Amino acid sequence: MHQAVEFTSRGVAALVEIDEPPIPRGTQVVLRTEFTGVTNGTERHALMSEHGYGGGVFPSRHGYQHVGIVESIGEAVQTLAVGDRIFCGDYVGHRSWHITDENGLIVKLPDDVDAQQCALMGVAGVALRAVRRMRVGAGDSVWVAGQGPIGHFIAQAARAVGARVTVTDLNARRLAAAREAGAHLALDPSDPDTMAVLKANGPFNFIFDGCSAPRLLFDIFENGLLAHTGCIGMMAVRSEVTYPWSILHGTEARIETSCHFSRDDLRVLLFLIRQGLIRMEPIISDILPIAEAPALYGRLAAGDPALMGVVFDWR
Known part of the structure; x- marks a missing residue:
């Protein structure tokens, strides 16, 4: 069974069943999710319907930090292979599979980086883009x-x-x-x-x-x-x-101001991580099995000050 995190009503999140992944075509690739990272501010605003996030419409899905393994590829894919691990920054919410494009908002992760920690490359990418743009x-x-x-x-x-x-x-x-x-x-x-x-x-x-x-x-x-x-x-x-x-x-x-990040920002971020110039571990506060996601969002809705970097483990 495949699952996704869904905000079902204001302040409430649940795990819901989703369909099987489609067959990838052209340059598409299908990922099996290993880890996802919570985007605390964005997701809390959407969960609590603040500042226009989500438009006050429920149910909805939010989040853009995904680490997964390539499970299948389209016939035109040239730069990725089945078994590759990638970070994907698509804003599609937390889910057990993703379909994206080899030319999309992704970066291939080498074996010398911690895949679990890379689930926070989205918020780090937003930050790096701001520093570069300004x-x-x-x-x-x-x-x-x-x-x-x-x-x-x-x-x-x-x-x-x-x-x-x-x-x-x-x-x-x-x-x-x-x-x-x-x-x-x-x-x-x-x-x-x-x-x-x-x-x-x-x-x-x-x-x-x-x-x-x-x-x-x-x-x-x-x-x-x-x-x-x-x-x-x-x-x-x-x-x-x-x-x-x-x-x-x-x-x-x-x-x-600055918004989100680009594929090139991910390239530079990965370089800085591999050089030890940007580190993920100081900010990680919670690594949780995905089954605990609803309770985690209860803490987020309540404004738990102990929450910092949160990673869901989908394995």
Whole structure:
């Protein structure tokens, strides 16, 4: 029996039966799922019908982090073979099989990487794309506000290209993970001294919003935390963004955002993982058999602060 994770109603997830995989044609390949990774923010927004995710329609399926083994291939496939292991970034939700294209959003995984950990290459790919698009470089000063999965990997990616990285989060476990992964400075914003420390280490060439704190942009402006010609990367989901006009005018700065990742981002990410410059293990909090998915989504809906990187094992 083949299964998928389905959000059946607001805050509720279930395992449902799905059809057998089709016969692949042309350049299509069919994957047998080994692992999938939870995209905490995206999936919680969809599960709770927040910020327009899912359009408030149930049932629905969400998620884009899949590691699987090629089980069958179309007659025109040239670059993959049965038995290859790949990461697939298609937004089709968690399911026991996938059909994709050899030229699609995939990357072949070599034997020297941990397949289980590669189930988080999606959130790492989103982070890496933001760092690449916004042109973070060696010697830049970067502040990442919020250390959820994407904020965590933005910090790692920025450090990998040679930036000095400061992170903030209210969660001590997330700060510990950031330190383990190489953040130069990890601060709790509830500490009364944190703003003074940020000002002493600023202004920052790049500030990434990974937390949706309501006053973040005003705090940046009022405390002079953004460098001249700097960039604010708006990565966390917000219903709307309001900022003081002078935050950009006086500094000739810019606000940017970034979405998902490309096949080339996956290529670069895999290289960085194999070089040890981006690591998955510091953020992994839960590795669970897929049978425990409904309970996990109950924790996600409740906002369990212990959840960080979550991997489902389908074997």
